[in-house]
Amino acid sequence: MALLRSITSLRQIPSLSNVLASRTYFTYNNEPTHPIPDRTPKWVSPAEAVSVVKSGDHVFIHGAAATPRALVPALAEHGKKASLKDVRIHHIHTEGAGEYNNPEYAGIFRSNSLFTGGNSRVAINEGRADFTPIFLGEIPHLFNRGIIKPDVAMISVSPADEHGFLSLGTSVDVARAAVMNSKYIIGQVNANMPRTFGHAVIHQSHFDALVEGNIPLPDHKVKDLSDVEKAIGKHIAENLVDDGATMQMGIGAIPDAVLSLLKGHKDLGIHSEMFSDGVVDLFNLGVITNRFKKLQTGRMTGSFLIGSSKLYKFVNNNPYIVMMSIDYVNDEFNIAQNPKVTAVNSCIEVDILGQVCSDSIGTRVYSGFGGQVDFLRGAAKGLDGLGKPILAMPSVTNKGESKIAITLKSGAGVVTTRAHAHYIVTEYGIAYLFGKNYRQRAHALIQIAHPDHREALEKGAFERLKCMPSAD
Incomplete structure (x- = not known):
């Protein structure tokens, strides 16, 4: 955990210079739940709230469904008007422009x-933005160890209750660690934000400024499933999910299936x-x-969520839902303690040895490491x-190219190594790779490749391995 905020850093922001005495006695681990006596945040406009950002600052922006869409455009406008330079924006996937x-x-x-979203891919791949490869469960370490030192955190919260507690709502994830280590905290109070519990609660006295921003949350309804997605879902549900299993499921068509x-x-x-929603x-x-x-x-554990209004209504003020920091939820030992951990994740490409690319298409950054390896390892190390x-x-891309390949595309990033890969599933079946040698792995993966590509894969495997793929 981070040490006390430094006196020098605090005095750089005028609104904090008189707050030091009230904060320092209570900043053990920068815990944000205990009220700070005699401290109340200012209610200001978005423009006034972001005006504290200056050239060279590091700014954290809350992500996913909690992206503070009243503050982000205001920050962009402030950057232009104030002729700012070299402001660094740190975030996981964010919604909106x-x-x-x-x-x-x-x-x-x-x-x-x-972790990259659609609004960052072009900028990253054109060299105007950066991407940091990191396991989702380790991102809080960047803030807690001072590797990233946010000057300002911009987050979304639910309205305060009668005790002055707001909630991080749909996204505790890495946001809690960022808030705990930021010098100046701006909250967009959104009446549409569900109130969740666990690590989500934060007392209003820890904020420096609050902004009203009652903006609808992103509405990601479940889409119609394709026959391929249904087939993959059927393989997993009928063969790999046992009664009493503890599930980890992401968002997207395959988890929905x-x-x-x-x-x-x-x-x-x-x-x-x-x-x-599922x-x-x-x-x-x-x-x-x-x-x-x-x-x-007896309760459902998560760190962030995104879906439709049905999901947001379900989690709102629901003590059955426990929202915890991502370094807790994605800790391998915590995962491994649960029974029959069944972790279902998607990927982009797998080579015949079992190397898995999940975050890039060749050299082009597409998403991120996320929690894939955290949960694959947690499941593999399950105490039971x-x-x-x-x-x-799916076995093929939208262009009909095989996603099971002799080698990964040039420049592709390996997220899950050969040693991490256990079950690989396509619409054609399940390949179990754990404990198998190269020859056996190639054989198992070719059996679940699209039939149109199996002959070429077998030939390519022979050329690479200097022997025929075989189950024995």
Whole structure:
């Protein structure tokens, strides 16, 4: 955890210079829940709130459904009007335009994605923004150890309750650590933000400025599933998910397909860095009970969530949902304590040895490490020996290219190594790689490749391995 905020740093921001005495006695680990006596944040306009940002500052922006969309455009405008230079923006996936990434802001802002979203890919791949490869569960270390030192944190929160507590709502993830280590904290208070518990609560006295921003949250409804996605979901649901399993599921078509086919299961638990709408239906059907989980027994554990209004209504003021910091949720030992941990993640490309690319298409950055390896390792190291680390993908791209390849594309990033890969699933079946040699791995993966590519893959495997792929 970070040490006390330095006197010098605090005095650089006028609104904090008189606050030092009231904060220092209570900044052990910068814990944001205990009220600071006689301290109340100012209610200001978005423009006034972001006016504290100066050239050379490091700014943290809350991510996913909690992206503070009243503050981000105001920050961009302030950057232009004040002729700022070299402001660094740190974030995971954010929703909305991400104005700071636009070409006209080059030299004013430079964003640093710790997990990349669609609004950052072009800027990163054109060299105008940065990408940091890092496991999702380790991002809080960047703030706690002073590797990234935010001058300003811009976050979204629910309105305060009668005790003065606001909530980080849909995204505790890395935001809590950023808040704990920022010199100046701006909160966008959004009446649409669900109130969640666990590590989500933060007392209003820890804020320096509050802004009203009642903006609807991103609405990501479940899309219609393709036949390929349904087939992948069927393989996983029917063969790899046991009753009483603790599930980690991401967002997207394949997790949605798996969840839609678990209605006949019993006593599932949720310990996942994120979840979406699919868990609501399973909870209402009594499929998700969390009764066998070792951590937060009887409750659903997450760190961030994004979905539709159905999900946001479900988690609002719901003590059944425990939102924890990402370094807790994604800690391998915490994951491994739960029963039958079943981690389902997606990927972009797998070579015949089992190397997995999940964050790039060749040299082009696409997403990030996320929690994939955190949960694959947690499942593999499950204390009951019954964990299932699963990676799933369609067998071909939209252009018909095989996603199972002899070698990964030039420049592709390996997120999951050969030694980490256990179950690989396509619409054609399940390949189990753990303990298999190269020849056996190639054979197993070719069997779940698209039939149109199997002959070429077998030939390429022979050329690479100097022997025929074989199951024995």
